[in-house]
Amino acid sequence: xxxxxxxxxxxxANSVLHSLDPRVKLFGTLVYIITxxxxxxxxxxxxILIALIGVIKLSKVPFSFMVKGLRSIIMLLVIAGLFNMFLxxxxxxxxxxxxxxxxxxxxxxxxxxxxxxxxxxGTSVMTLTTTPNQLTAGLEKSLGFLSKFGAxxxxxxxxxxxxxxxxxxxxxxxxxxxxxxxxxxAQMARGADFETGGLVKKATNMVPxxxxxxxxxxxxxxxLAYAMEARxxxxxxxRTKMRPLTYTSLDQRAYICLFMYIILFYAVKAVL
Amino acid sequence: MNDNIxxxxxxxxxYSPDTAYEVxxxxxxxxxxxxxxxxxxxxxTGSGKSTLVQHLNGLMRATEGHIYFNGQxxxxxxxxxxxxxxxxxxxxxxxxxxxxxxxxxxxxxxxxKNQGLDEKEQIKRAYxxxxxxxxxxxxxxxxxxxxxxxxxRRAAIAGVIAMKPSVLILDEPTAGLDPRGRDEIxxxxxxxxxxxxxxxxxxxxxxxxxxxxxxxxxxxDNGRPAYDGAPKDVFSHYKELEKMGLAAPQVTYVxxxxxxxxxxxxxxxxxxxxxxEEILKMxxx
Numbered sequence: 001x002x003x004x005x006x007x008x009x010x011x012x013a014n015s016v017l018h019s020l021d022p023r024v025k026l027f028g029t030l031v032y033i034i035t036x037x038x039x040x041x042x043x044x045x046x047x048i049l050i051a052l053i054g055v056i057k058l059s060k061v062p063f064s065f066m067v068k069g070l071r072s073i074i075m076l077l078v079i080a081g082l083f084n085m086f087l088x089x090x091x092x093x094x095x096x097x098x099x100x101x102x103x104x105x106x107x108x109x110x111x112x113x114x115x116x117x118x119x120x121x122g123t124s125v126m127t128l129t130t131t132p133n134q135l136t137a138g139l140e141k142s143l144g145f146l147s148k149f150g151a152x153x154x155x156x157x158x159x160x161x162x163x164x165x166x167x168x169x170x171x172x173x174x175x176x177x178x179x180x181x182x183x184x185x186a187q188m189a190r191g192a193d194f195e196t197g198g199l200v201k202k203a204t205n206m207v208p209x210x211x212x213x214x215x216x217x218x219x220x221x222x223x224l225a226y227a228m229e230a231r232x233x234x235x236x237x238x239r240t241k242m243r244p245l246t247y248t249s250l251d252q253r254a255y256i257c258l259f260m261y262i263i264l265f266y267a268v269k270a271v272l
Numbered sequence: 273m274n275d276n277i278x279x280x281x282x283x284x285x286x287y288s289p290d291t292a293y294e295v296x297x298x299x300x301x302x303x304x305x306x307x308x309x310x311x312x313x314x315x316x317t318g319s320g321k322s323t324l325v326q327h328l329n330g331l332m333r334a335t336e337g338h339i340y341f342n343g344q345x346x347x348x349x350x351x352x353x354x355x356x357x358x359x360x361x362x363x364x365x366x367x368x369x370x371x372x373x374x375x376x377x378x379x380x381x382x383x384x385k386n387q388g389l390d391e392k393e394q395i396k397r398a399y400x401x402x403x404x405x406x407x408x409x410x411x412x413x414x415x416x417x418x419x420x421x422x423x424x425r426r427a428a429i430a431g432v433i434a435m436k437p438s439v440l441i442l443d444e445p446t447a448g449l450d451p452r453g454r455d456e457i458x459x460x461x462x463x464x465x466x467x468x469x470x471x472x473x474x475x476x477x478x479x480x481x482x483x484x485x486x487x488x489x490x491x492x493d494n495g496r497p498a499y500d501g502a503p504k505d506v507f508s509h510y511k512e513l514e515k516m517g518l519a520a521p522q523v524t525y526v527x528x529x530x531x532x533x534x535x536x537x538x539x540x541x542x543x544x545x546x547x548x549e550e551i552l553k554m555x556x557x
Contacts, residue, residue, distance in 0.1 A: 011291075062291060185331045186370040189362040190431060191354060191386030208382065211372035215417070 009174065010131050015060035017129040021251045022138025028258050029126045035265050036115055036122070041272050044265065045114075051261060052122055061128045069124045070117060077113050085109040136167035140236075141245055160236025168224070176217060183212045276343075277439060277471055278305040278328055278360075283337035285323055285495075297323040298334070299495035305439075305473070310465050312482030312503075313475045315492030316517040321475050322365070324492065325441045328473070329360035358387050361437030365444045367428035371416035376427045377402070379416050383435040401434035402427070404464055422453040426460070433464070439471040440464075446481055458485055483507070483521045483542045491518070504540040523547040 012018075017025070032051070039045050056063060070077075090102030127135070140163035150157040184194065187208045194205055285298040297320045305311060315321040326332040327339060330346050330353045339346050346356055364370065373379035380398040389397065402412060405426040411419060416427055425445070433440070442461060446454040462485045465472045476482050482489060482503075489506045491499040493516045499506045507513075510520035510528070527539040527547060537554050541547040 065291065182364065183370055185326070186362075186364045186367065187382075188331060189329060189357050189364070190370075190383040191358050191435065192382075193354070193386070208370075208372045212370050216369055 009128065011061045011065060011128040013060040013129075015058060015129065016250070017055065017059040017125070019250065020129075020254055021245055021247055022130050022134040023142050023245065023247075024251050024254045024258075025126050025130055026135075026138050026142055028254070029123060031258055031262055032122050033119065035262075036118055038269070040269075043272060044268055047265060047268065048118070052118060052125075055125055056121075059125055059129050061125070065128065066121045066124045069120050073116070073120065077116055080116065081109045081113045084112050132167055132170035135170065136163045137241065137245060139163050139166065160239070164236075172217075172220070175220070176213070179216055180209065180213055183209055183216075275307045276304045277307045277341065279303070279340040280327070281338045281340070283327060283334045283339060285327065285332065286335050289335065297495055298327070300337075301495070301497060303490070303497065303500070305471060307438075307471055308469055309471055309488055310462070310486045311471075311473045312486035312489045313473060313492060314477065314479060314482060314489060314518060316477065319492040319516075320495040321477075321492045322443055323495075325362065325443060325473060325475055328439070328441060329357045329362050331357070331362070358383070358435045359437050360439045360441065361432040361435055363429050363432045363440070363442040363445060365447055367432075367445075368416075368421065368424035370431075371424060371428055374415060375413050376407070376416050376419070377412045379427065380430045380434050383431055387435060397434040397436065398430070401430040404433055404467075405430045405460060422449060422456065425449070425453075425457065429457075429460075437470070439473065441473045441475070443475045444477070445474070446476070446478075454481065461485070477518070479507070479513075479519060480521050491516070503542045507542055508540065 032048070035044075035048055039048060056066070085101055085105045085108075086099045088102055088105030088108050090104030092100045092102055093106065094101040130138075140159060143157075143159045143163075146157040147159045150159075188194070192205065192208055194202075194209070197205060280301055280303045283298055283301045284296070287293065287295040287297055299320075301320075301324065313321045313324065323332060327334055328341075330339075333347070341356055341360065344351060346353065371379050373382065377398055380401055381394045384394040384397040402409075407423060407426045407430065411423060411427075416424060419427060429442075429445070440461075445457050445461065449457060458481060461472060461474065464470075474482055474486060487502065489499070489501065489503050490497050491506060491513065498512075498516065499509055507520040507524045510524050513520055521542055523541055523544055523546070524539070527537055527541050527550070530537050530551075531539050535554060537550050541550050
């Protein structure tokens with residue numbers, strides 16, 4: 001049941017997106033998110049949607065895989081949508097007792113939920129086509145200017161450490177999911193019930209799951225720390241990469257596409 | 273009238289169907305398990321043995337096929353799957369990782385408590401189970417996290433036995449134990465089987481482990497049972513077993529080598545004891 005969490009999961013396939021440099025994908029995702037939160041009319045929305053669909057097609061990852069990530073935030077979406085719909089002032093369209101649906105509210109609700117849905121799908125396209133290692137390597141390189149800048153003003157931004165922490169965290173998501181699944185099954189085999197009951201009962205029923213999970217997370221962290229020490233890990237200084245990131249002509253073309261997208265978006269935004 | 277306690281009827285299971293991760297873990301498996309049998313399920317890593325046993329108590333649901341417990345289809349809509357889980361007890365790999373209570377005793381009580389038994393009965397069950405696994409009583413009120421590895425494992429096994437399941441499944445109960453701990457746990461399981469006369473299914477990747485104890489071996493390979501029979505019969509295929517990445521017990525090799533050297537011995541011995549008898553008999557003649 002927990003296998004369905006796709007956050008940070010990689011989907012192996014042979015596509016253009018998979019072979020792109022992670023820095024391009026990071027930049028692309030950033031651009032996508034900025035445009036997603038700055039559109040204010042239908043043509044712009046359509047443009048983002050078309051771009052997203054195009055990228056999904058290019059990725060060769062089954063669409064159902066991206067939608068799975070939505071399942072976990074469906075409650076959030078519903079609540080956010082309902083609040084926007086009922087609690088925004090404006091011209092009343094429908095009245096349901098004390099609740100009113102206004103025109104602004106309806107538009108806000110649609111905007112809000114579609115933004116969130118597209119945010120999740122868009123970012124999962126990136127994580128599904130990029131291995132966690134590539135992702136953090138890209139992040140480390142992209143933020144490399146921070147450490148140079150930091151050295152100048154005598155502040156350490158710990159870029160390497162943060163990238164390392166991130167890659168470990170991402171790497172451990174599937175491990176901990178599997179662990180949760182295993183412990184859950186073990187407790188279910190002893191008659192534990194994780195599904196029925198009210199909120200309080202459900203929360204107390206989680207104890208047999210959470211205690212072993214925490215214990216195991218700490219155990220794994222200790223083991224990993226020892227393993228890193230044993231390999232003489234001492235931070236980013238003087239560390240070289242086995243596969244340094246290099247741009248190819250494919251990446252250049254991708255950058256050109258991205259800049260064209262930005263120019264087009266803001267041109268349309270300025271005109272309309 | 274019918275002493276088949278568990279029946280698997282053409283069961284198949286796929287992980288992540290219709291994605292790049294799709295793996296067929298079980299491929300059209302049909303098995304019958306009789307009451308009171310002591311079965312060893314052996315297979316290489318990824319052969320589907322753990323998946324197989326998780327189907328038997330309904331933790332995993334087959335993509336195809338049916339499973340019957342005491343003649344009832346466990347996939348029937350009104351079948352009480354939670355009660356099935358208490359009747360088919362399952363001890364997972366590294367069961368000590370599931371301990372969570374403040375004391376060992378309370379942890380063992382967890383199963384009976386979930387069965388809805390009254391407190392008195394819970395305590396009785398927990399006490400009986402802890403006695404059965406031979407955990408010294410000074411540990412009953414200790415935190416489970418203070419015990420040693422082997423003791424933790426006993427406590428965890430007690431946690432399942434306390435529910436008095438009629439079928440007990442153990443998934444690699446000896447993983448990560450030293451030879452002595454391994455023999456102790458296996459001896460314990462076999463003792464309990466004799467005392468309680470219940471059905472026991474032991475999952476392992478080590479022939480040596482199971483050869484000494486079980487009376488039927490099922491060899492899993494690529495999600496299918498490749499061999500199913502008494503240890504002697506299964507080990508006579510030791511050459512084929514090697515191709516699956518498994519090995520017969522060392523005595524099988526010794527006996528076969530002796531025979532190849534021209535000694536007149538019966539190669540079906542599966543334990544060191546039997547091999548000794550056989551060699552002595554041959555020499556004495």
